[in-house]
Amino acid sequence: MAKITTIDSCAQVAIVDDDESTRLCFQDILQSTENFSFAGSFSNGSEALAGIPRLRPDLTVMDIRLPGMNGIECTRRLRRIMPNMTIIIVTGTHDSSLVGASLQAGAAAYLLKPFEGDQLLATLRFASLSQTKDPQIKGEDHSAKTSKRNLFLSPREQEVLTGLADGLLYKEISQKLVISYAAVHKHQHNIFRKLRVSNRSEAIRIWLNNRND
Numbered sequence: 195m196a197k198i199t200t201i202d203s204c205a206q207v208a209i210v211d212d213d214e215s216t217r218l219c220f221q222d223i224l225q226s227t228e229n230f231s232f233a234g235s236f237s238n239g240s241e242a243l244a245g246i247p248r249l250r251p252d253l254t255v256m257d258i259r260l261p262g263m264n265g266i267e268c269t270r271r272l273r274r275i276m277p278n279m280t281i282i283i284v285t286g287t288h289d290s291s292l293v294g295a296s297l298q299a300g301a302a303a304y305l306l307k308p309f310e311g312d313q314l315l316a317t318l319r320f321a322s323l324s325q326t327k328d329p330q331i332k333g334e335d336h337s338a339k340t341s342k343r344n345l346f347l348s349p350r351e352q353e354v355l356t357g358l359a360d361g362l363l364y365k366e367i368s369q370k371l372v373i374s375y376a377a378v379h380k381h382q383h384n385i386f387r388k389l390r391v392s393n394r395s396e397a398i399r400i401w402l403n404n405r406n407d
Contacts, residue, residue, distance in 0.1 A: 205322060206233040208251040210242045210268065211284070212260050220255060223311040230318055239263030239271075247275050253318060256301070258285040258292060266292070266299045273300030280321050289361060294402045303395035306361060320393045347388060354381040359398045 207230050209220045217235040224232040233251040236242040239260050246254060254272065258265040269281050283296040286307035296304055302321040305314065347355065350371075357367035364378045371378075382394075391397050 204229065204231050205252040205318070206231055206249070207318065208233045208242075208246055208249055208254045209235040210237075210239070210246075210254060210260065210265065211235070211257040212237050213257075216257070220314070223314055226311070227315055230315065237261075239265070239268035242268055243271055243275075246272060246279075250276070251279065253280045253282065253322060255282050255284060255305075255314070255318075258283050258287065258296065266295050269296065269301050270299040282317055282321050287361070293359065293361065293398060297395070297399050297402060303393060317393070317395070320395070347385060351381050351385050351388075354378060355385055355397060355401050358382070358394050359401055 207224055209217050209232075211217050211220070214237070217237075221232045221235065224230050230253075233249050234245065236245055239262060242254070242256075243263075256265040256269055260268065265283055265285075269283065272279065272281065277300075280302045281300060283293075283301040283304040284307060285292060285296070285304060293304055303317050305317045350373075353371055354367060357370060362370065364375060364382075367378050368375045385397055386392060389397050389400050391400070
């Protein structure tokens with residue numbers, strides 16, 4: 195069982211990716227920080243389902259495209275076995291339906307390729323902390339709270355959030371909405387403040403939950 199309550203102690207992280215160079219890169223990033231440590235890696239979903247329950251890491255970074263079983267299905271099955279483990283989906287696909295399916299399967303966050311090492315570590319930190327505060331674990335009515343929070347978003351903020359959910363870059367949102375790059379950042383800041391989140395993944399989770407109500 196995952197025991198993360200803060201990031202003050204070292205959290206064990208497993209990697210699931212079919213590309214060996216990517217796995218080695220993730221391992222190097224994890225070994226460069228005191229907050230996280232490398233627990234092990236797997237090249238496909240079947241290996242992950244067999245090995246991760248034995249390793250019992252605190253977090254797993256899961257590529258969405260894997261040979262055979264994809265990362266979404268692997269996430270769904272792992273969450274059944276280890277409901278308290280935090281899973282982060284990594285994808286190079288700008289597809290809101292895949293992002294939504296990943297979150298519904300139990301992923302705590304997702305990370306778009308390409309990304310820098312500090313982005314990976316920031317997402318690990320966010321996902322770890324947000325998972326310990328998950329309202330569903332505490333039995334709170336999450337959908338009611340998120341719907342109420344969404345009512346406070348302006349039409350423009352909702353357009354920006356839709357763009358984020360579609361996997362668009364800030365520059366692409368700027369071009370699509372015909373607003374400045376700085377304006378996109380300002381709207382994102384307001385969205386995060388109003389929804390009381392600190393990450394795109396959590397904002398999109400709220401947006402998807404509200405849309406499906």
